[in-house]
Amino acid sequence: MNTRVRVLILTVSGLLAATAITGYVVNAHGAAAGDSPTGSIDLGTAGRAGKAGAAGTILFRDTAPGPDFGHVASVPAARPDAVPTVSSTLCDRFYAAHGTAICLRRGGALPATYASVLDHSLHQVRQVKTAGFPNRARVSASGTMVSWTTFVQGDSYLADDFSTRTSILDTRTGRLIDNVESIPLTLDGKPYHAADVNYWGVTFAADDNTFYATVRTGGRTYLVQGDFRAWTARTLRENVECPSLSPDGTRIVFKKRVNASANRPWRLYVLDLRTMRETPLAEEHSVDDQAAWLDDQTVMYGRPRQSGGDWDVWAVPADGGGEPRVLIHDASSPASQDGRS
Template identity: 50%
Template sequence: MTPKHRLLVLAVAVVLLGALGAGFVLHAATRADHKNAPRAGGPSVSAGRVPLTGAHRIAFVNDAPGPQNAQVATVPAGDTGGGRTAADLKCARFYAAAGTGVCLQSGLGVVSQTNRAVIVDASLHTEHTFALAGTPSRARVSPSGRFAAWTVFVGGESYGAAFFSTRTSIVDTRTWQLLPNLEEFTTVLNGNKYHAVDDNFWGVTFASDDDTFYATLGTGGHTYLMRGSVARRTLTSVGVQNVECPSLSPDGTRIAYKKRVLNGASLWHEYVLDLRTLHTTPLAEHHSVDDQATWLDNDTIAYALPHEGDVKSTDLWSVPADGSGTPHLLIRDASSPAPL
């Protein structure tokens, strides 16, 4: 190839790369414009203060398209369909209790994706940040606000994938001691110490004693409900299989969870487990729920389902915890509910 031909090839390559880069920028801008364009008939959203204290409000991540998309917002618990107030804090996942919040963020950095957990106070001011090892999945805060936990995907993209890997961490917000991986805890499964290369833990939910928590262990193609102790660094099986993303009731007597209804398929139904009798009750929601449910009170749970016609957005629904009644649309264009 002559020097003239090499220069011609180089010039063509530069033009093609420039066009490709412009295409990526235009595609990203188009997606951003779509995300920032309010949906006709959508909820009213206004910017303002969002304190994590005060009774009878529900905090959540605002999924409505517009400038407040992905921001933490609140609505009155008695008027969840009314206007919402959104703060300048964007999260992929969020939860709060007793004036402490955990916000899992996922964004594109200069070179790669940047994921972090942000612990905030009652005024949503940042208290501490932690780098995340993967994509945000689940987040919880203990009833006292002392402990926060999160789960991320470090391999695979969903719990329905054939192969996925998670990492679950717990932090003490008094001392900022981080327990980076529940896989480092001593695990007892069916009465015997257990460890396998495919161990995965996810979906922490805390009891009110600032020590006990529950989580899911996935190993060997099965999932188990595990009871953990922060102080002892232990996880012990409760004796119930096919339990994912547990959520402990406020009175500490029951676990809401998603149960896989078809082996190998991404289909889950919501159940409630009585921890005293280990009796399970199917709930009235018949859609597949891929979420960690939240107890609004001792009688009602809330969860996210894809928004009709838009799988990138979700709505929050509620259903009685005793298996009666019918599902009720709680908050449109929302996810990650946290009753304040």
């Protein structure tokens, strides 16, 4: 394949990706096309010549306009403003940890999502097709457990009639739970069954068995704690959405509904799992994302700009102090270098 053909393929791929983006995956402006070096990203190798290693890096989905739009990219954690290394992997939603990645892509004539499990070199090892549009994705810190959520109906958590589909995959055994709605649920201490139950936003504990997620039923949302092997779940707290467990396993960052209208409906909070005390973070903008942990003291998340709908990755201290700051321009779906989930 000659250079002209390669350039044409990259250009067409970028244009197709730009037209397929919905909701949080919105085209962003920033660096000019061609500014980012194309290279390989190895999730399990640090310091290898010509590669962006997993140690000391932040992985994300590039949303700058041009042929790299939607591709997985990385920057050094110590220099998040550096020119990113961009891979050939194209995703609508992405996450990675400990040599395993999950890449969600929209495809097909009907609303459908292809969930691709990738190895440390971002090569596909398994693919699952599911209904709906890409929404949330997570990998456990060990790289063993993988989860993804799609919007089957609707495209916003603000709608009353939205419907989600959440799957969990154990990469060790190959066990796939196609729809978490099958899990027996205990709500407020009592067995609960309802036709309107929806789950989304899974995050895994270090034991690769315990997981947390959001469940919605009866117009209310709850934080649930699940047991994968026993296949049970119980509610812990109301009004918790899109949880993400801290690296030390003691806290959860989540978005909390603070406004009944569509005007700034959510705010980021951190929940101490021991005391159940909530702390509002300094980010006062509404954040519709499943935040990730940059480290034990800092969370990061995608946030659209006020004008144009473009996206950047922001960071804010997890203790409620400090101020939010732009971490990476023209980016979404951040994941820290060593797989914080």
